[in-house]
Amino acid sequence: MTATQAGQTPVSPLGQQTRTGTLHLTFEQVDGRTVLMREFQKAPLMIVRPFALPCGTLSVFVVNPTGGLLGGDHNDIQIRVGPGARALILTQSATRVHPSPTGAAATQTVQLSVAQGGRLEYYPERTIPFAGSRLVQTLHATLEPGAELGLTETLASGRVHSGERLAFAEYRSRTEVWQGSRHVYLDHLRLTPGPHTRTPGIWHDLDYAASGVFVGPGTVQDWPAEPGQLASGRSAGGAVWLRAAAAQGLRLDASLHTARQSLRQQLFGATALQIRR
Amino acid sequence: MNLRLLQLADSAFPSGAYAFSDGLETLTVRGEVKTAADLSAFLCGQLAHGWGQQDAPACALAWRAAGDELSELDALLSDLKLIQGPREASLRVGANLRRAALHLWPDELATLPPTRHHAVSFGAIAAALGATQADAVSAYVSAWLLGRVASATKLMRLGGLDAQRAARLAEDAAQRCIQDALSATSDDLGGFSPLLDIAAQEQAGLESRLFQT
Incomplete structure (x- = not known):
């Protein structure tokens, strides 16, 4: 069983219930402030009450109160940001991906749209694929001219602290960003772990990897980089890409945080995010 | 085997591919690829997760594609090749290969689409x-x-025979790569090689380098 329509409670061939979480959010600018105008939540996807950061960006934490995504589950996330509005979407914890007895993949579709002068940042915590699990996700972002976007995603090799590494069955993540009718970014991460995954150039002896894309009107003079750990550059379509890898999750988080702040400052002219957790 | 194909794929064919390492030079400079075993592991990794999951299927798809489909495939590769150096190398080698082939087989390639x-x-x-x-x-x-x-023989302390042995040890991975490529669709193009992506981006900043990428 793969993706299902919102509102249905699908049942796998073995009688095991799967879930479709739905989260649709619309942010607008009202009287100079960003507000969450419309929301539709369906468990297990929920949000904590939005709160404004000192910079004026409205921040929302996405919560999944269950143990994570089970094979056969589907998440449907749609976020719209209106003209001039600024939204930051975070997740409260890592996304744990569990296997299904049927071998079905957990799936997630994320659709983002940002109007002229709007800014959307989406920085979920890392994805942790458990042994035998499959995850197939697509993220599609549509930007009007002058819209700003920041996205990062992080993958762990498994439950590293339990000694479970590269035991998942499949990870697929396709990210597309369009600016009007122009394709500015496409990344398709596909990994089925095998005997050649721990090799130089692939993941070697590291356990965490991150990627990201940023689109904004500013010019990047100081490209975020750490030798052997993090690099950034421009895609053929003109977006800024980011790649990072590390042995430790906290180390990767720190590198990613520094790179994000640098790119936000250069591309958006934004001050540093001050997030309360 | 088609003799023209052997000529097209020969290292002496003037495509200029010899000028690019696509990040291998950075990995050798950094000491991450320094032995024949490391080289073999690198090759297998790229065939299984990197180059082999993107360029090999693109070649297979191009073989059976018509004109518009070839343009779409080129556009898809330009998008997927995020790192500027390898992206531009692929375009330069493609242009050189095409120019030389049109010179050698003008009649056979008279209707070759762009x-x-x-x-x-x-x-x-x-x-x-x-x-x-x-x-x-x-x-x-x-x-x-x-x-x-x-390329590796120029970058490492590696004799010709040891280098060929590294390629020999990657034979199984190469066979699997070929089989996967023959059944791939354009939606399959992708891969996972974060460390080579980072290395390829760092190549331009190496203090002294033998290869352009």
């Missing part, structure tokens, strides 16, 4: 020269493999 990237040009030219799809992809993968070990 192509840009190396994988797309190679697949389309091989088809026009009468090679089977399986032979075309095998020759393309072999040329990449042998090209990389040739």
Whole structure:
């Protein structure tokens, strides 16, 4: 069983219930402030009450109160940001991906749209694929001219602290960003772990990897980089890409945080995010 | 085997592919690839998760593509090749290969549609020269493999025989790569090689370098 329509409670061939979480959010600018105008939540996807950061960006934490995504589950996330509005979407914890007895993949579709002068940042915590699990996700972002976007995603090799590494069955993540009718970014991460995954150039002896894309009107003079750990550059379509890898999750988080702040400052002219957790 | 295909895939064919390492030089400078065993592991990794999951299937798809499909495939590769150095290298080698092939086989390639990237040009030219799809992809993968070990002999303390042995040890991975490529669709193009992506981006900043990428 793969993706299902919102509102249905699908049942796998073995009688095991799967879930479709739905989260649709619309942010607008009202009287100079960003507000969450419309929301539709369906468990297990929920949000904590939005709160404004000192910079004026409205921040929302996405919560999944269950143990994570089970094979056969589907998440449907749609976020719209209106003209001039600024939204930051975070997740409260890592996304744990569990296997299904049927071998079905957990799936997630994320659709983002940002109007002229709007800014959307989406920085979920890392994805942790458990042994035998499959995850197939697509993220599609549509930007009007002058819209700003920041996205990062992080993958762990498994439950590293339990000694479970590269035991998942499949990870697929396709990210597309369009600016009007122009394709500015496409990344398709596909990994089925095998005997050649721990090799130089692939993941070697590291356990965490991150990627990201940023689109904004500013010019990047100081490209975020750490030798052997993090690099950034421009895609053929003109977006800024980011790649990072590390042995430790906290180390990767720190590198990613520094790179994000640098790119936000250069591309958006934004001050540093001050997030309360 | 089609003799024209062998010529097209030969390291002496003037495509300029010898000038690019696509990040291998950075990995050797950093000491992450320093032995024949490291080289073999690197080759297998790229065939299983990196180059082999993007360029090899693109070659297979180009072999059977019509004009518009070739343009779409070129556009897709330009998007997927995020790192500027390898992206531009693929375009330059593709243009050189096409120019040389048109010079050698003007009649056979008179109606060759426009192509840009190396994988797309190679697949389309091989088809026009009468090679089977399986032979075309095998020759393309072999040329990449042998090209990389040739680069490695310039970058590492590695004799020619040891370099060839590294390629020999990657034979199974190459065969799997070819089989996967022959059944791939354009939606399958992708991969996972974060460390080579980072290395390829750092290549331009090496203090002294032998290769352009």
